[in-house]
Each structure stands twice: as structure tokens, then as C-alpha cells.
Amino acid sequence: MNEKIKKEIAEMLNKAVGLEYAARIQYLAHSEKIKGLNSEPLIERLKEIASDELKHEDMFRSLVTNYLSCDVTTKIETINNADGIKQILEVNLKGEKDAIDYYKQIYKKIIENKESLQYEFETLEHQLRHIIIDEQEHVVEISNLTE
Ligand SMILES: [Fe+2]
Ligand SMILES: [Fe+2]
Known part of the structure; x- marks a missing residue:
């Protein structure tokens, strides 16, 4: 495996790790701020997303x-x-979209370097795709909660 490519991809994935740490804590913190009648389903949904x-x-x-x-x-x-609630949904919707934009950059980088990733390519490609699909689901879920 090309060492330089490996380091570059690992660096991008490490930023993704940091984004996921932040997203999880953000969802959990926001879920604690939602109060009032009928707030339970929304709190549950935010906690579910945090677990994703x-x-x-x-x-x-694991990839890194x-x-x-x-x-x-x-x-x-x-x-x-x-x-x-309104601002919480807005902020997290933007966060999901920004994450997708960034993960697509990583995905592109992986595709471009397929030849250098003889024993890693399919796993990297599959996992990135899987995560991007999950984030797209989060966009839909948060959009559906937004009135
Ligand atoms: Fe995520
Ligand atoms: Fe997400």
C-alpha cells in the first residue's frame, strides 16, 4: 500500500471520527434540552440518531x-x-448535510486511489457508502420532524 495515500486517507477519516464524537454528544445534549408535552418521541429519535x-x-x-x-x-x-426544538432541528440538519458533503470527499478520494488500496479498497468503499446512506436517512428523519 502506498504510505502517502494511506496517511492522507487516515487523516481524513480521523477528522470523520472527530465529527462523529461531536455529533453524538451534540444529539445527546440537545435531547436533554427538549421539554414539554409530546416531547418524548422527539427525544427518543435524537437518542436513536446519537446511537447511530x-x-x-x-x-x-476501525478503518483508521x-x-x-x-x-x-x-x-x-x-x-x-x-x-x-426549531433551532435544534436546524442545527442538526445542517450538521448531517455537512457530514455527508465531507464523507463524499473521503469516498471520492478512496475511489480515486483504488489501485493503491489492494487489500483495503472494498472495505473502505463499503463502509463509507454505508455511513453516507445512514446520514442521508438522518437528513430525511430530521426533515420529517421539521414542520
Ligand atoms: Fe454519523
Ligand atoms: Fe448522522
């Missing part, structure tokens, strides 16, 4: 360490504050 982000965190971490043999970051990306 934890799975993504684990997948990205097990497949690319690099060190995984402990750096967390920015957590955005929000108040009230």
Missing part, C-alpha cells in the same frame, strides 16, 4: 487503526449549541 453516530465512530476508528494501521484521533470537532 456511535456506530459510525466505531467504524471509522485496523485497515490503515494509523493512530486514531482523540480530537473532537465543534459541538454546536441550540435552543428550542
Whole structure:
């Protein structure tokens, strides 16, 4: 495997790990802020999404360490504050869309370097696709909660 390519992809994946750490904590923190009658389904949905982000965190971490043999970051990306249901949904919808944009850049990089990833390509490609599909589902779910 080309060492330079490997490092570049691992670096991008490490930023993705930090985005997932931040997303999970953001969802959990926001879920605690929602109060009032009929708030239970929304709180549950945000917590469900947070648990998906934890799975993504684990997948990205495994790609960095097990497949690319690099060190995984402990750096967390920015957590955005929000108040009230409307703002919480807006902030998280934007976060999901930004994550998709960034993961598509990683996906593109993986596709472009297929030849250098003889024993890693299919796993990297599959996992990135899987995570992007999950984030697209999150976009739909959050959009559906937005009135
Ligand atoms: Fe995620
Ligand atoms: Fe997400």
C-alpha cells in the first residue's frame, strides 16, 4: 500500500471520527434540552440518531487503526449549541448535510486511489457508502420532524 495515500486517507477519516464524537454528544445534549408535552418521541429519535453516530465512530476508528494501521484521533470537532426544538432541528440538519458533503470527499478520494488500496479498497468503499446512506436517512428523519 502506498504510505502517502494511506496517511492522507487516515487523516481524513480521523477528522470523520472527530465529527462523529461531536455529533453524538451534540444529539445527546440537545435531547436533554427538549421539554414539554409530546416531547418524548422527539427525544427518543435524537437518542436513536446519537446511537447511530456511535456506530459510525466505531467504524471509522476501525478503518483508521485496523485497515490503515494509523493512530486514531482523540480530537473532537465543534459541538454546536441550540435552543428550542426549531433551532435544534436546524442545527442538526445542517450538521448531517455537512457530514455527508465531507464523507463524499473521503469516498471520492478512496475511489480515486483504488489501485493503491489492494487489500483495503472494498472495505473502505463499503463502509463509507454505508455511513453516507445512514446520514442521508438522518437528513430525511430530521426533515420529517421539521414542520
Ligand atoms: Fe454519523
Ligand atoms: Fe448522522
